Amino acid sequence: MNAKDIMGISPIVPVIAIDDEKDALPLAKALQAGGVNIMEITLRTEAGLKAIKLISEQMPSINVGAGTVCNEEELLQAKEAGSKFVFSPGISQELIDASLKHNITLIPGVATASEVMLAQNNNIFYCKLFPATLSGGVDILKAFSGPFAKMNFCPTGGVNLNNLNDFLILKNVLCVGGTWFVPKDAIENNEFDKITQLCKEAISSIGID
């Protein structure tokens, strides 16, 4: 699966930290019911890899990938668990080389012009902007559109219901990532209907001022 296709699956990409893998399948179902067919499960928790494995084996209809992949070892673990792609908060030559070596699509995070240059010099034209609002938000994306006209972004970090349209209206933004529609307490308390509602609320708000 290439990065363009991945970033075209859903306008909102859930960034998920899961503490108990038993929540993985109900969460995947709740997201699908809300119209979201992609999951970025971060490797920040012990259960992350187990959750990816469960979903990739038992719910192949949802596109599951790993997030917070910072080095080759994590990239390989993510792939072996069944990730269809990996997201990273940052970018490094090591990680780019590892993604080529292990044949898995990497969507790296960038926040500066130099990092965008590293991406495009490696033929990568689909990146996260991370942390989106802190690194300059809409203004930096507009600034990047001049020198880096071919680069496409998934702003992540600080995106929410109030500002997602500010990002999604930009030509160089294909989707946004975030946690606001997959709150940790809702996962822990098994409030999966609430997550479905939050997805629907976000998707229905797209394009409306």
Ligand code: 3PG
């Ligand atoms: C993260 O890495 O936690 C993501 O960028 C999500 O950030 P958010 O909680 O601001 O959506």
